[in-house]
Structure formats: structure tokens, C-alpha cells
Amino acid sequence: MKIHTTRFGAIEIEPDDILFFRNGLLGFEDCRHWVLLADADNSAVAWLQSMQHSDIALPVVSPRRFISDYQVRLEPSDVDTLQLTSVEQAYVLGVVSRDDETLTLNLRAPLVVNLDRRIGCQVVTVDAQPMQYELATLPMNLRRSA
Secondary structure, X not given: OEEEEOOOEEEEOOXXXXXXXXXXXXXXXXXXXXXXXXXXXXXXXXXXXXXXXXXXXXXXXXXXXXXXXXXXXXXXXXXXXXXXXXXXXXXXXXXXXXXXXXXXXXXXXXXXXXXXXXXXXXOOOOOOOOOEEEEEEOOHHHOOOO
């Protein structure tokens, strides 16, 4: 199947590539179907592309790439939602965002995906860990505001 995106143009995907988030994501509750796309220029980054809105794509990374001991504690309801039978099925991603002149990683509300079942959910953690992690400071020529 072909999807059209504003950021990546037309992309051919398989139906098995689609991830279903029953409750959407925070701020994007009406976006329930997503596809994870590799970034051609940076292997650490992927893009979570909305299937409902061609203009919505969120950069995501594995938090463990930057914080080796990062852990997410799931509530039993989240485990049920994700249909997890083992911890190996859970893949954790953090959304990258721009905060003034820095790129930050959201650690408080990670995305957890069961890759076997193609089901995901965003969880809000309550354990004592930082809310965000600074990934990089943008060069001066990239600090322009919209």
C-alpha cells in the first residue's frame, strides 16, 4: 500500500508495518495508526509517521542509546493493552522535541510497542527519573523560530 506524507513523499508500506495505538498519543489522540520509518541520514533516529495525517511525523529514538539503565515500569493495564507475554516483546521509544535551542528526549512519556502484535501505547511514568534528557544544542543557524 502507498501512503503520502508531507515530509517523506509517497512511501510504499506493507499492512504489517502499521502500528496501532488504541488511545493515540498525547496531543495526537485521533491518530491511532502509525508507521515507523528509518531516517536515511541518522541510524539513531526513526520517524513515527501518522497514517491519518500526512503532515504529522514524530522523531523517535531508543532512550537506552543515551541512558543505558533507562527502564519503564508498566502498569498491569498497559501490559494487557500491549498483549505482552514477555519483556522481550516490548520496544521502547522516546519522542524527540525541540526546546528553544536544544533537542530533548521525553523520558516521562515513552512509547512502548509490542512489535510481534504491532500494538503500541504511550505511558506516563511516575517513577523518579528525569522528565527529559538533553540530546544536543542546536547550532546558531538552526535556532530560528517559526
